[in-house]
Amino acid sequence: MQRLTLTLTLALTAQATLAQDTPDGQWHGGLSVAGAFASGNSSSRTLSANANASLATARDKISLYGLANYGRNKVDGINATTADLLRVGGRYDFNLGPQLFSFGAAEGETNKAGGVRDRYNLTGGVGYHLVKNEANSWDVFGGLGYTASKLTDGSNANGVQVLLGEESSHKLSETTTLKQRLVYYPGGGDLGDRATFDAGLATTISGAWTLNAGLSSRYSDRVPTGTKKTDNLLTVGFGYKF
Template identity: 45%
Template sequence: MFYPRFFSLSCKSLALLGFAITQVNNVQAQTLQDNTWHGGIAIGGSLASSNTSSQTFNVVANATKASKEDKLGLYSLINYGSNKVNNIKTNTAQLLRLGGRYDYNLSENSFFFGGGELETNKIQNIDSRYAINAGAGFKLIKTDETNFDLFTGIGFSETQFGATIPPSPTSKRGFEFLLGEESTHKISATSSIKQRWTVYPGTGDIGTRSTLDINLATVVANGWTLNAGAALSYTSKPSNNFKSTNSLITFGFGYKY
């Protein structure tokens, strides 16, 4: 079953994130409504060279601009990896995900939203995927320590695959529902964690997909941060019998503004 496996991966990811917590400066969970961009970027990677060579590179970034009337949020995830053996180079990761959402406040605790996402993941045979959606949400918790939102809506997505083996299709498109939640938690004087879990039950042959993103930032000095993250994804109908679940754990150094 997908959900027990997905929650098991989530718990393991949260446990790994806990090791990165230290305490130096102050952070907050509440979104500032000052009509100014706030967010953070974290960069991580590795380079190894011997009889074989390998390299990895990842970037996690987010930005939010909010006022009393509305909010615009943007996010991105980049993960690249390669390995070279006997002068033969093999890519081990090629993931790029860009997305955003605009919220218009209908009341103090409810909002209407419209959003979209672009993704490519060559290792999973996804040449390109785009998704657009719209719906409504509710601000369930809004305190200095925790923000927690629930949202639902409907959208449309199209996925173009790379090399396919019949009867696997070369592309899938269709309407999909949207169910999700996101939150920001102040877990210490210096550390905050953001997470977003979204499920997309689709129509026709596009199946159901889901994404879970978790990011922990700990301020060490003057906005500079230590970061850890987890990105988990699931699709019920992968191309060419690829695995249904994918996971990525990242650690890096960043800046919070």
């Protein structure tokens, strides 16, 4: 693994790892900022931020998200950046029927510690609601996307890729919700195989305050020499949802 960053700390501001999909025409979501600091024989600092929002109606849904993670260590007077990630994106879903929907999405990312100077994706396709009720939902989807990547070794990887994915949401109890999403991009041209996985667990502890855990994992078959192919980010903290 490129790195497994674990942040166990109280959020400094609000967090709602899981945006709600209630089709009420209102925005739901949240924001989190977390950090860990150490000093002494060695010093380190880790900062992470997570934001998401969604607006759903009976006809369509807009989803927006952002993720940032920065880490830096100093040992024996030598500074090293251990994490340098920024990812933002959005998706629009339009219901074609009770089960069938279409979607379009865009995402931008930089992750220099992971070998990616910048990467942009534009995707579109269709999906199907396998399960959709008040407690659980499970969708499968597929389509085509265009990816433009510039790696830290100066090389480029651009082209069209097929995408296949699934995502689900589960109301485990009156206070706990779990969401997960897996997308696979089969190898195409210089891009190689890619896969992304995101999961989040939120438990209400008082009013709108929640205890949250999130996992973001990225795999890329095409990385600069000396860079590992898998990146993982695990965060845990308190938050607030709206």
